[in-house]
Amino acid sequence: MAAGPTGVAVARSPYALRRAVVALAACAVLWQLGARLDDWTGVGAPGVGALPSPVEVAMAAGRVVVEPGYWISSALSFVRVMGGFLIALAAAVPLGLLFATNRTFRAIAFPVFEVIRPIPPLAWVPAAIIFWPTQEAAITFITFLGAFFTITINVLSGALSIDPRFVEAARSLGASRMTVFRRIVLPATAPSIVVASSIAIGLSWEVVVAAEIISGSSAMGSNSGGLGHFIWASYLGGSYDDIIVGMISIGIAGYLCSAAVRKAGALLTPWINAR
Amino acid sequence: MTDLALEPASRGAPQTSSRGAISIRNVVKTYGSGASQVTAVDDCSFEVAAGEICMVVGPSGCGKTSLLNAIAGFHDITSGEILIDGETICGPDRPMAAPGPDRVVVFQNGALFPWKTNLENVAFGPTMQGTMTEAAAKARARSLLAEVGLDDVAERFPGEISSGMRRRVEIARAVINEPRVLLLDEPYRALDALTKQVMHEALLELYYRNKVTIFFITHDLEEAVFLGHKLVISTARPCRPKTIIEVDIPHPRDRSVITSPRFRELMEAAHEAVRQEAVAAFQAGDKEG
Numbered sequence: 001m002a003a004g005p006t007g008v009a010v011a012r013s014p015y016a017l018r019r020a021v022v023a024l025a026a027c028a029v030l031w032q033l034g035a036r037l038d039d040w041t042g043v044g045a046p047g048v049g050a051l052p053s054p055v056e057v058a059m060a061a062g063r064v065v066v067e068p069g070y071w072i073s074s075a076l077s078f079v080r081v082m083g084g085f086l087i088a089l090a091a092a093v094p095l096g097l098l099f100a101t102n103r104t105f106r107a108i109a110f111p112v113f114e115v116i117r118p119i120p121p122l123a124w125v126p127a128a129i130i131f132w133p134t135q136e137a138a139i140t141f142i143t144f145l146g147a148f149f150t151i152t153i154n155v156l157s158g159a160l161s162i163d164p165r166f167v168e169a170a171r172s173l174g175a176s177r178m179t180v181f182r183r184i185v186l187p188a189t190a191p192s193i194v195v196a197s198s199i200a201i202g203l204s205w206e207v208v209v210a211a212e213i214i215s216g217s218s219a220m221g222s223n224s225g226g227l228g229h230f231i232w233a234s235y236l237g238g239s240y241d242d243i244i245v246g247m248i249s250i251g252i253a254g255y256l257c258s259a260a261v262r263k264a265g266a267l268l269t270p271w272i273n274a275r
Numbered sequence: 276m277t278d279l280a281l282e283p284a285s286r287g288a289p290q291t292s293s294r295g296a297i298s299i300r301n302v303v304k305t306y307g308s309g310a311s312q313v314t315a316v317d318d319c320s321f322e323v324a325a326g327e328i329c330m331v332v333g334p335s336g337c338g339k340t341s342l343l344n345a346i347a348g349f350h351d352i353t354s355g356e357i358l359i360d361g362e363t364i365c366g367p368d369r370p371m372a373a374p375g376p377d378r379v380v381v382f383q384n385g386a387l388f389p390w391k392t393n394l395e396n397v398a399f400g401p402t403m404q405g406t407m408t409e410a411a412a413k414a415r416a417r418s419l420l421a422e423v424g425l426d427d428v429a430e431r432f433p434g435e436i437s438s439g440m441r442r443r444v445e446i447a448r449a450v451i452n453e454p455r456v457l458l459l460d461e462p463y464r465a466l467d468a469l470t471k472q473v474m475h476e477a478l479l480e481l482y483y484r485n486k487v488t489i490f491f492i493t494h495d496l497e498e499a500v501f502l503g504h505k506l507v508i509s510t511a512r513p514c515r516p517k518t519i520i521e522v523d524i525p526h527p528r529d530r531s532v533i534t535s536p537r538f539r540e541l542m543e544a545a546h547e548a549v550r551q552e553a554v555a556a557f558q559a560g561d562k563e564g
């Protein structure tokens with residue numbers, strides 16, 4: 001299968017790795033050309049022209065990655081993402097299943113859920129800072145929000161689309177209603193949980209940085225740490241190379257986390273790609 | 276449920292007991308109401324004797340699955356009564372039968388659990404009912420899979436084997452419960468002719484070993500005459516027996532009966548009865564499957 005359980009194309013071709021490397025290298029070359037165009041022609045490339053070149057960024061990265069501060073920032077962001085994501089997972093899976101299996105509960109709670117869902121996590125930041133006692137809790141709450149709604153919605157739709165014949169077959173083979181939930185509904189929804197999780201952890205990374213920037217630059221003082229703070233401090237300090245290093249770090253961290261979730265998901269749903 | 280578990284000693288020996296007689300009496304099944312009301316089964320009555328293979332034949336959309344679902348307990352009936360071994364499973368006081376392992380269904384497009392291995396699928400019933408320990412159920416499942424030639428794919432997932440193999444696994448998953456009635460809904464519909472032939476022989480072999488009543492829906496006439504003791508040919512919607520053909524070719528049968536003159540005669544008779552209904556269904560503009 002070309003498309004994995006996550007719905008995202010999973011590279012299976014032997015050329016896939018080579019293609020990925022070539023594509024990334026091509027991006028770097030274009031970026032380098034764009035960044036240096038001004039020096040060579042006197043005409044700056046739009047957008048990219050204002051950026052530091054990849055060579056400068058690579059040098060900055062070489063300098064930054066040996067600083068403990070960078071790793072402390074990364075670790076802080078990672079902990080906030082994982083904290084929010086895991087709490088979201090623990091809350092959203094039961095909620096999604098409850099929505100799917102209990103009509104009354106769905107009728108009561110789903111409209112409320114649907115009104116809250118479109119509010120962007122970043123719009124929650126001020127309220128979160130006010131309501132949560134610590135900044136740490138506020139930021140983790142934002143990463144939680146980033147993951148929570150996506151997982152709930154995906155689990156709900158996954159559970160609703162279970163083939164009714166699975167339930168009928170199980171009932172006809174002697175399974176009680178409770179057993180049907182555990183033996184049929186749960187495993188049949190597992191692939192949706194995996195898909196939702198790999199998307200959701202990426203969303204948590206998307207929001208953590210902004211939450212760190214906003215909360216760190218506001219009333220809470222500037223010692224919030226995290227990659228968001230790293231980027232903001234680099235901006236304030238005028239070290240533009242470091243901004244890019246921070247951005248790329250987030251990209252890599254988000255990618256690694258999604259890949260790890262997909263890997264764990266594949267282990268939990270071994271029947272999906274076995275063919 | 277537990278009363279269905281036979282003593283291990285009686286397993287395998289042909290059962291001459293009178294388990295699994297089905298009486299369908301004046302059954303009506305309508306869907307919806309008002310203008311959108313559809314009558315799928317109307318005043319349908321026939322008997323299936325214990326241990327008999329009853330083939331239900333009729334045009335697509337005539338209501339065969341609706342009748343099977345009522346026996347299985349997947350939905351209610353509007354009126355009438357269905358009895359198994361003289362015991363009412365659904366009727367005026369109780370419109371919907373409780374699904375249970377005495378009447379196991381093999382579905383039209385297959386419904387093996389994709390997240391369980393083939394072995395776990397087959398062992399599912401007895402484990403759920405608590406009639407066997409999980410280890411015993413797995414051992415029995417393994418020997419049933421071996422009987423249908425699938426011991427080497429026991430640990431694979433259903434998604435990893437061919438559709439013909441999946442149908443055999445699914446029938447093993449039903450047979451392991453020693454049901455009184457096996458309900459098969461066009462189980463071989465999607466298979467090619469050659470695979471079908473193998474399936475028929477495998478099913479008969481299983482039947483000779485574990486005698487159950489078989490309620491088998493098909494619209495393949497050769498399949499119907501080859502397997503069945505009896506063909507119930509249904510009218511176009513709503514479903515009601517139009518003609519009942521007793522197939523007097525003795526069991527056990529093998530492929531050689533297909534070339535016999537009697538087989539041809541019965542095929543001809545079945546064909547004539549079905550053709551009239553197919554034309555009626557076609558003229559009614561019924562394009563459902």
Ligand SMILES: Nc1ncnc2c1ncn2[C@@H]1O[C@H](COP(=O)(O)OP(=O)(O)O)[C@@H](O)[C@H]1O
Pocket residue numbers: 306307313314315333334335336337338339340341342512563564
């Ligand atoms: N759940 C349902 N709701 C409404 N109509 C249905 C439903 N199930 C089946 N029908 C209708 O009942 C008729 C008989 O269907 P079915 O029993 O599946 O026929 P068959 O199995 O003979 O092809 C069809 O016209 C079908 O559209």
Ligand SMILES: [Mg+2]
Pocket residue numbers: 336339340383460564
């Ligand atoms: Mg049908």
